[in-house]
Amino acid sequence: APDVAELAFGILLASTRRIVRADKMIRRGEWTKRIPNRFGAIAGLTGGKLGILGLGAIGMEFARRAKGFDLEIGYCNRNQRADVDFQYFPDVMALATWCDYLIVCLRSDASNRHIINADVLKALGPRGHVVNISRGWAVDEAAVAHALRSGIIEGAALDVFDEEPYTGTELLGLDNLVMTPHFGGGTEHAQRRMTAMVCRNLDNHFAGKPVVSTAFPHASELLGHGAGIVVPHRDPLALADALRHLLTDGERTAAMADAASRLGRSMRWSHVGATYVALARSLSRQKTVAS
DSSP: OHHHHHHHHHHHHHHHTTHHHHHHHHHTTOOSSOOTTTTOOOOOSTTOEEEEEOOSHHHHHHHHHHHTTTOEEEEEOSSOOSSOOSEEESSHHHHHHHOSEEEEOSOOOGGGTTOBOHHHHHHHOTTOEEEEOSOGGGBOHHHHHHHHHHTSSSEEEESOOSSSSOOOSTTTTOTTEEEOOSOTTOSHHHHHHHHHHHHHHHHHHHTTOOOSOOOOOOOSSOBTGGGTOOBOTTOHHHHHHHHHHHHTOGGGHHHHHHHHHHHHHHTOOOHHHHHHHHHHHHHHHHHHHHO
16 A cells, blocks of 8 residues: 555656656756646645545545645545544545546545546536546446547546557647556555565465465456356355365466466456466476476
8 A cells, every 4th residue: 555655646747747757858958948738737745735535544545644734635435434534525526526636546446436437527626636546447448538528628547448558549639637557556666565465465365364365366267267266256265175186287378377377468466366377387386396
């Protein structure tokens, strides 16, 4: 969560302060003289209103960082939290109407697909910015593209996309959009924490103890389909059993590596899920060498 919040704040700043556009301008050799308001009026974050959609672990980490920028914080959550004094909004429309900067941190699933739609963007307004570090399908990309082209909102930043890798063209020509390739959790610290959690889950399961975390991939496929192993994609205990089964059968190594490669390319995995797959591949290679 801290690493994702860190990236979210980075792309929010990049969007609001036109950092990417300014960098490109210099590289193109266009900085020949000082021009006031070259990129339009820039409000700056200080004193602005920050709306957090989904005040879970990532949302809380983001809020902690926002306090250092003297931002007024509001949030929309399934339930109002008793441990914060931020202003609570019962729905996303109310939050978007109130805030200047809307950060999408909610745990996205089919029930809130495209929760950020044309109406929400219109409510955010012509000086508003939206940032998505949740799941790509939480935001209607076509509505964002239209809102950015038409001045309905001022800017946007996306680290996640409806289809990944992003191969479309609708978003590419928008100078007021910052894009990063879904690497919010892509730090050394985050990878070490996730790998440690996966190992603890496996150790606990095989020892008959409760798993540390049930966080699991949002894959639409099933793990190991090509390896003859069928595991429900939201069942970490079944996955642990599948990994144990895999490690006792060296003949499955090549098939499992192929399945992991396919699933990795699909980009439908959470970082934790990707760590499970990487661990399976690593351990299967060790099993082959040992045998």
